[in-house]
Amino acid sequence: MAVGVSVPMIDSQERVTGTIAYALNAELPGTLVGQVLRSPHPHARIVGVDASRAERLAGVVAVLTRNDLVDQDELFPYFGPVIRDQGVVAIDKVRFVGDPVAAVAAIDEDTAREALDLIEVEYQELAAVFDAEEALQPGAPILHERFPAISSGFADVILHLDEGTNRCNHFKLRKGDVEEGFKQADLVLEDVFRCPPVQHVPLEPHVTLAQVENGRVTVWAGTQTPHVIRAQLAEIFRIPLSHVRVVVHTLGGAYGAKCYPKLEPLAAVLAWKARRPVKIVLTRAEDFLAVSKHGVTIHLKTGAKRDGTLVARQATCYFNAGAYADISPRLIKNGGYGTAGPYRIANVHIDSYAVYTNIVPAGAFRGYGISQGAWAYESQMDMLADELGMDPLELRLKNVLRDGDTFATGETVHDMHYEELLRDAARAIDWQPAPPSPFEGEGLGVRARRGKAITCVIKGTVTPSTSSASVKLNEDGSLNVLTSSVEMGQGAKTVLAQIAAEEASLPLEKVAVSEPDTDSTPYEQQTSSSRTTFSMGSAVGLAVRDVRRQLLVLAAEQLEASAEDLVAQDGRVAVKGVEDRSLSYGEVVRKSRRGNLLGHGSFVTQGGLHPETGQGIASVHWHHATAGCEVEVDTETGKIAVLRFHSNVFAGRMVNPRQCELQTEGSTLFGLGQALFEEMLYEGGQLTNPNLSDYMIPSFEDLPCQLTTRIFEQPGVSEMHGIGETSVPPVMPAIANAVARALGVRITDLPLTPEKVLKALAEAP
Amino acid sequence: MKRLVRLNVNGFEQEVAVAPHHTLLDVLRREFKLFSVREGCGIGMCGACTVLLEGKPVSSCLLLGVLVADKPIVTVEALAQDGRLHPIQQAFVDHTAFQCSYCTPGFILTTKALLEDHPSPTPEQVKHYLAGNLCRCGSYLKIMDAVLDAADRMKDQA
Numbered sequence: 001m002a003v004g005v006s007v008p009m010i011d012s013q014e015r016v017t018g019t020i021a022y023a024l025n026a027e028l029p030g031t032l033v034g035q036v037l038r039s040p041h042p043h044a045r046i047v048g049v050d051a052s053r054a055e056r057l058a059g060v061v062a063v064l065t066r067n068d069l070v071d072q073d074e075l076f077p078y079f080g081p082v083i084r085d086q087g088v089v090a091i092d093k094v095r096f097v098g099d100p101v102a103a104v105a106a107i108d109e110d111t112a113r114e115a116l117d118l119i120e121v122e123y124q125e126l127a128a129v130f131d132a133e134e135a136l137q138p139g140a141p142i143l144h145e146r147f148p149a150i151s152s153g154f155a156d157v158i159l160h161l162d163e164g165t166n167r168c169n170h171f172k173l174r175k176g177d178v179e180e181g182f183k184q185a186d187l188v189l190e191d192v193f194r195c196p197p198v199q200h201v202p203l204e205p206h207v208t209l210a211q212v213e214n215g216r217v218t219v220w221a222g223t224q225t226p227h228v229i230r231a232q233l234a235e236i237f238r239i240p241l242s243h244v245r246v247v248v249h250t251l252g253g254a255y256g257a258k259c260y261p262k263l264e265p266l267a268a269v270l271a272w273k274a275r276r277p278v279k280i281v282l283t284r285a286e287d288f289l290a291v292s293k294h295g296v297t298i299h300l301k302t303g304a305k306r307d308g309t310l311v312a313r314q315a316t317c318y319f320n321a322g323a324y325a326d327i328s329p330r331l332i333k334n335g336g337y338g339t340a341g342p343y344r345i346a347n348v349h350i351d352s353y354a355v356y357t358n359i360v361p362a363g364a365f366r367g368y369g370i371s372q373g374a375w376a377y378e379s380q381m382d383m384l385a386d387e388l389g390m391d392p393l394e395l396r397l398k399n400v401l402r403d404g405d406t407f408a409t410g411e412t413v414h415d416m417h418y419e420e421l422l423r424d425a426a427r428a429i430d431w432q433p434a435p436p437s438p439f440e441g442e443g444l445g446v447r448a449r450r451g452k453a454i455t456c457v458i459k460g461t462v463t464p465s466t467s468s469a470s471v472k473l474n475e476d477g478s479l480n481v482l483t484s485s486v487e488m489g490q491g492a493k494t495v496l497a498q499i500a501a502e503e504a505s506l507p508l509e510k511v512a513v514s515e516p517d518t519d520s521t522p523y524e525q526q527t528s529s530s531r532t533t534f535s536m537g538s539a540v541g542l543a544v545r546d547v548r549r550q551l552l553v554l555a556a557e558q559l560e561a562s563a564e565d566l567v568a569q570d571g572r573v574a575v576k577g578v579e580d581r582s583l584s585y586g587e588v589v590r591k592s593r594r595g596n597l598l599g600h601g602s603f604v605t606q607g608g609l610h611p612e613t614g615q616g617i618a619s620v621h622w623h624h625a626t627a628g629c630e631v632e633v634d635t636e637t638g639k640i641a642v643l644r645f646h647s648n649v650f651a652g653r654m655v656n657p658r659q660c661e662l663q664t665e666g667s668t669l670f671g672l673g674q675a676l677f678e679e680m681l682y683e684g685g686q687l688t689n690p691n692l693s694d695y696m697i698p699s700f701e702d703l704p705c706q707l708t709t710r711i712f713e714q715p716g717v718s719e720m721h722g723i724g725e726t727s728v729p730p731v732m733p734a735i736a737n738a739v740a741r742a743l744g745v746r747i748t749d750l751p752l753t754p755e756k757v758l759k760a761l762a763e764a765p
Numbered sequence: 766m767k768r769l770v771r772l773n774v775n776g777f778e779q780e781v782a783v784a785p786h787h788t789l790l791d792v793l794r795r796e797f798k799l800f801s802v803r804e805g806c807g808i809g810m811c812g813a814c815t816v817l818l819e820g821k822p823v824s825s826c827l828l829l830g831v832l833v834a835d836k837p838i839v840t841v842e843a844l845a846q847d848g849r850l851h852p853i854q855q856a857f858v859d860h861t862a863f864q865c866s867y868c869t870p871g872f873i874l875t876t877k878a879l880l881e882d883h884p885s886p887t888p889e890q891v892k893h894y895l896a897g898n899l900c901r902c903g904s905y906l907k908i909m910d911a912v913l914d915a916a917d918r919m920k921d922q923a
Contacts, residue, residue, distance in 0.1 A: 008858050015866035016854040016873060018801020018841040025800040110784075203805040203813050203867040203901050252803070252867030253901050284806045489865025489902050658861050662904055666864060669903030692806035692899070700892045700905050707906060 002501035002508050004715070006658035009494045010508070011250070011487070021249040023207040023222040024281060031209065032061055032105040034270050034280035035112040037119050038289065039094035039101050042358035042685030043128035043141060046090055046101070046121065054104060054118040059111035062274035063119065064266075065102045066091045075269065079232045081260040082157055083168065083325040084149040086361075088236065088269045094123070095143050095323035096358050097686045098289030103266055105274040128685050132318040132355035133297060135166040142166060143323060143356040155464050157330045158611045166356040168321055169329035171336040173350040173614030175408055181312025181347030185303025188312075189384055193376035194749040195732070197295040197320065198678040200365060201697050204252025205287040208267035209279040212237075217268050218245040224258045224486050224527045226516045232261045233268055241518075248516040251488035255670070256364035258488070259528050260327055262290050288690035292680055293365035294331065295320040298339065298376040308390050308398045312347040313408075315339040317373065321354040322361035328354035331362075333609070334460060335369025337618050340408030341377040342418055342458035343399040348408040350614065358685050364528055366670055367728040370459045375750060378455040378733030382740060392737070393426055393454050400456065407458075410615040413622055415718050417650045418456055424710055425454050425628030428646035447636050450643070451742030455734040456626040459726050460619025462529040463607035468522040469539040471500060473547050473597040477571055477586030479504055481543075484516040484524035485536045490724050491659040492532045498655050499537045503544035505569045506585070522600070530623060530722025533655060535603055537720060542601025550599065554592045555583055623721055625649040627668075627730035629704075631738040635761060638754030640676060640739060642704035647727040651711045652718035664709040664727045671731025673698045677751050770834045774799070775843035783830040790814045792830035793840065801841040801870040805899070812898030815871035816840050822875045822897075841870035844877070852918040853877055853911075862911035864902030871898045876912050885916055 014020045051063040069077035069091055077091060078084040090101045102119050106112035127141040134140060146163055160170040182188055209220040217233050226246040233244045251258060263280050271278040282290060296319050303312040317335055321328035336352030365371075385392040400418040407413050425431075429452050472480040481500050487493045493513040501508045514521055524536060548568050555573040556563040565576050574582035589597055607617030630644040647668045654660050677696055681688045689695045711723070732750055740746045745760040767782040774797055781796045793799045793816065802825055805813030809824040816825045817839040844851040850858065853876050863869045872895065879886060879894040886894070891912050900908065 012858040015863050015869055016857050018870040201901055253865040665906050666903035692810040699896050699899055701896045703905055
């Protein structure tokens with residue numbers, strides 16, 4: 001059995017010897033260094049760009065500006081996964097501080113940097129807007145007067161955009177009658193919750209090496225979406241998909257930051273102009289300008305009966321998309337329906353908006369809109385419990401989704417495990433059923449207060465979606481898995497090898513898993529949304545079954561038996577009950593003279609939501625996680641210490657338990673940083689902390705005193721669930737609720753800095 | 766202007782032409798093709814570019830190449846001997862003490878220095894010593910397990 005075992009990662013050797021072939025290391029003979037000139041203004045019209053002095057500098061091979069992109073037919077100079085609103089470099093306007101305006105390809109970094117200073121850009125500054133709600137007001141500066149082209153390419157994306165405004169999408173969910181629901185309620189709470197944009201900070205920055213030669217475009221890119229990149233480059237260069245090749249090696253972290261085109265169009269078009277390979281590596285400061293998590297404001301109104309039964313919920317979510325749409329049009333859907341939470345609520349009314357503003361574009365971020373919604377609804381659940389005088393755990397247990405209930409999207413949910421998960425979280429932190437009251441800590445005497453909390457969330461996986469895989473059974477009986485799933489530290493290669501080994505009944509050592517290369521590995525929609533183990537794992541399983549069918553047909557001929565009488569096990573095909581009549585897989589392949597056997601599998605899920613009501617199938621299955629935590633707050637300094645944190649998640653069936661733990665621990669720490677200190681700070685549209693000194697990420701010293709995880713399974717019953725991000729969203733409200741319980745004050749905007757704690761204490765009645 | 770500097774890297778001495786403003790990180794990657802040394806932040810905060818200089822962990826992004834002539838520099842490429850992983854590397858493999866592994870060489874080298882200073886470190890010492898190496902994937906608990914296990918393994922070998 002290969003599945004269910006904590007084998008070491010199959011690529012461990014290269015991980016500890018430092019030899020992973022990250023895109024950062026990629027080089028071709030004659031590769032030029034590419035560097036990017038960025039806008040100093042949040043919003044401005046470009047009057048003119050003069051690159052002549054830069055072009056004359058010795059060692060400069062090419063300078064790319066808008067002048068290369070306008071009035072020509074060779075290239076389509078825009079990109080964007082849903083709305084083609086981003087120029088390869090800025091064409092008519094710049095829309096955020098850091099927007100690429102020009103790029104230089106030169107023989108070395110020093111020359112490229114010097115050339116950037118020689119490019120002259122004349123700007124006409126425009127009024128800018130940074131807040132999503134302000135950007136929707138009449139008279140607000142408009143970022144995109146028109147969209148060059150719209151083509152979602154994603155089956156699940158519903159568009160309600162409004163050209164000539166800053167609204168780049170609107171998701172609607174209508175279930176039941178929300179007004180009637182509020183009338184039935186004994187208690188209605190209305191609150192506003194905010195969280196700021198934060199950054200993914202993958203330690204390997206965005207990197208692309210590009211080559212344009214013989215009518216073909218090749219990029220080696222640090223991307224989670226090789227096939228999306230291929231499609232966008234084919235569109236830009238107006239060439240068939242077959243003429244674009246995207247090669248991806250293991251990524252040094254991604255967390256959503258490397259979904260959809262980022263650097264690739266710019267690097268490829270610069271290489272086209274230079275007629276030589278060009279490599280662009282972003283600095284840390286530039287990487288902060290590539291993409292962020294959406295800052296959001298959520299107006300949340302929830303009605304409950306006196307006994308705690310939730311009867312109505314209305315949410316209006318303003319997701320700040322920043323300057324370009326990126327994947328916002330899809331993300332606000334998840335962020336929209338997700339704000340209903342894992343609760344049985346008969347009447348739900350949600351409006352979720354993606355809004356253009358003049359800050360860094362927001363995109364996919366581990367948690368994908370669910371973190372923002374959960375921050376609001378799980379904070380409010382504890383506020384509701386306090387108002388009702390109920391135990392917050394009991395309030396959740398009373399309302400949480402169970403098998404056969406309907407979710408906000410109207411779909412019936414199955415395989416729900418919230419009760420088990422919530423009780424586990426409660427046990428882990430010694431939750432007391434009595435209404436908790438603040439109590440003094442032991443360590444710091446009267447200065448310290450302690451509090452506990454429990455939270456739960458629901459998260460979907462992108463639906464409908466498509467994964468396909470091929471496998472190659474070789475003449476020595478070993479197996480290659482050809483997949484475009486991206487290894488980015490989540491252990492995809494190992495998990496897919498384990499699944500293939502189990503399906504093929506081969507030892508793990510005989511299985512190898514490819515790197516994505518769109519010339520040879522089959523279509524994969526995206527490596528994100530916690531979908532690889534489930535979706536690509538299923539495709540790999542189908543591909544192995546396909547090859548096994550072929551193997552049995554061939555072996556039947558060779559063993560002079562009927563295929564139904566054969567069994568393929570432990571690398572051999574044998575006639576059932578006749579042990580000496582058997583052949584190894586390799587022998588069957590050799591005797592067949594096929595060279596190798598090729599199997600293929602495609603895994604396609606169905607679903608989708610109604611464009612006006614948001615009713616339908618949002619997710620093929622539902623990821624669920626809960627958290628329990630205990631904090632100690634120093635009332636003199638405002639500092640929050642996390643004493644205990646317990647994260648649990650439902651996995652259906654684990655492929656590699658240790659990797660599941662790693663993902664869950666990692667998700668918890670990802671949430672912890674966002675809860676306590678992570679925040680992108682802006683002044684007049686200028687990001688002021690784009691470095692790891694002023695923007696901190698969790699270190700060893702930030703670990704909770706005690707961090708535990710538990711992964712729940714139901715082997716043989718449940719599907720395999722992805723767990724890459726489900727444990728992020730419960731963290732932020734868990735810590736805030738524990739702080740509220742410790743201090744009796746509520747903070748509604750992240751992060752929970754000591755300053756905010758002290759201010760809240762000072763303002764407390 | 767570049768000038769010739771003799772560097773002692775992983776036991777070999779080599780003269781390379783180095784511009785005065787180029788960091789040791791630049792030199793190790795560009796001239797020596799030692800790709801285990803990786804920039805994460807460029808300002809000495811993350812530890813991804815850690816190398817051992819005269820046995821001590823340093824951020825190679827903060828050191829100029831011309832200033833480290835003749836001083837022994839060790840990168841993680843030099844740790845495995847005769848194809849056998851160093852006990853610290855093996856412990857990291859056995860505990861899956863990584864996810865994306867971009868930070869792993871830095872953690873392994875800092876651990877090597879830690880275990881030379883403290884052959885039997887307490888968990889608190891490990892936390893404190895490794896606090897300058899950041900793992901954005903959040904593999905800290907498994908790194909702790911690997912470091913404590915490596916300490917045991919190295920004592921057994923000694």
